[in-house]
Amino acid sequence: MVVKTLIINNQLLTASEDQTILEAAKDAGIDIPTLCHLDGVSDVGACRLCLVEIEGSSKLQPACVTQVQEGMVIQTETEKLQTYRRMAVELLFAEGNHVCAVCVVNGNCQLQDVAVRVGMDHSRFPYQFPQRKVDLSHPQFGMDHNRCILCTRCVRVCDEIEGAHVWDVASRGGQSFIVSGINQPWGDVNACTSCGKCVDACPTGAIFRKGSTVAEMNHDPEKIRFLVTAREQKEWTR
Ligand code: SF4
Numbered sequence: 212m213v214v215k216t217l218i219i220n221n222q223l224l225t226a227s228e229d230q231t232i233l234e235a236a237k238d239a240g241i242d243i244p245t246l247c248h249l250d251g252v253s254d255v256g257a258c259r260l261c262l263v264e265i266e267g268s269s270k271l272q273p274a275c276v277t278q279v280q281e282g283m284v285i286q287t288e289t290e291k292l293q294t295y296r297r298m299a300v301e302l303l304f305a306e307g308n309h310v311c312a313v314c315v316v317n318g319n320c321q322l323q324d325v326a327v328r329v330g331m332d333h334s335r336f337p338y339q340f341p342q343r344k345v346d347l348s349h350p351q352f353g354m355d356h357n358r359c360i361l362c363t364r365c366v367r368v369c370d371e372i373e374g375a376h377v378w379d380v381a382s383r384g385g386q387s388f389i390v391s392g393i394n395q396p397w398g399d400v401n402a403c404t405s406c407g408k409c410v411d412a413c414p415t416g417a418i419f420r421k422g423s424t425v426a427e428m429n430h431d432p433e434k435i436r437f438l439v440t441a442r443e444q445k446e447w448t449r
């Protein structure tokens with residue numbers, strides 16, 4: 212193993228030559244925000260959350276797809292980076308339809324976590340309110356494109372871990388969207404093994420398990436009556 216020496220946030224450290232800046236920083240206990248990165252699958256540098264400053268380069272570089280090099284001097288928390296990250300998150304919120312209050316993953320969402328981390332309390336960009344579809348054709352899962360941030364974690368986990376390659380990205384630029392099969396309803400894609408890996412990989416509420424949405428919650432007041440009766444009749448005392 213060839214070892215490289217570099218400096219991150221004024222901390223001198225060593226890393227193996229095949230590591231990315233993100234991995235080297237993580238090993239040194241330095242936490243860089245990410246969204247499209249997922250441990251165990253390849254990196255694509257899609258979300259630009261992990262940008263860092265490298266001395267000698269005027270361009271910000273994504274830490275998840277930049278290999279370490281001997282003598283690199285890197286900063287991960289400058290004011291410029293914080294401003295840039297906050298802007299990137301604001302754009303994600305403005306480009307989709309994120310109504311957290313009625314979202315399946317409210318309180319357990321990596322997009323929310325990142326928003327809190329970068330200090331985003333509102334978006335300065337006009338909300339676009341795009342018209343997007345919800346696909347409920349799969350018997351167990353649902354796909355709500357309104358909450359998709361195009362991180363492609365579902366695409367990579369399905370292809371690289373499950374080997375099914377159900378998901379892909381269609382179209383280009385701002386028109387891009389995630390497709391199942393050959394742009395078929397998810398339920399019609401025979402390649403899907405229903406393993407649920409994409410559900411676990413999705414950082415937002417875009418892919419979810421049926422039965423977990425707010426509208427599907429079942430309240431059963433009769434259960435309370437049963438418990439009250441059981442308590443009054445001392446059915447639980449020995
Ligand atoms: S995916 Fe996250 S950010 Fe988007 S609506 Fe749901 S909770 Fe909010």
Ligand code: SF4
Nearest residue numbers: 359360362363365413
């Ligand atoms: S569905 Fe989820 S995992 Fe897939 S690209 Fe959209 S946000 Fe990422």
Ligand code: FES
Nearest residue numbers: 256258259261275
């Ligand atoms: S985590 Fe590096 S670009 Fe998304």
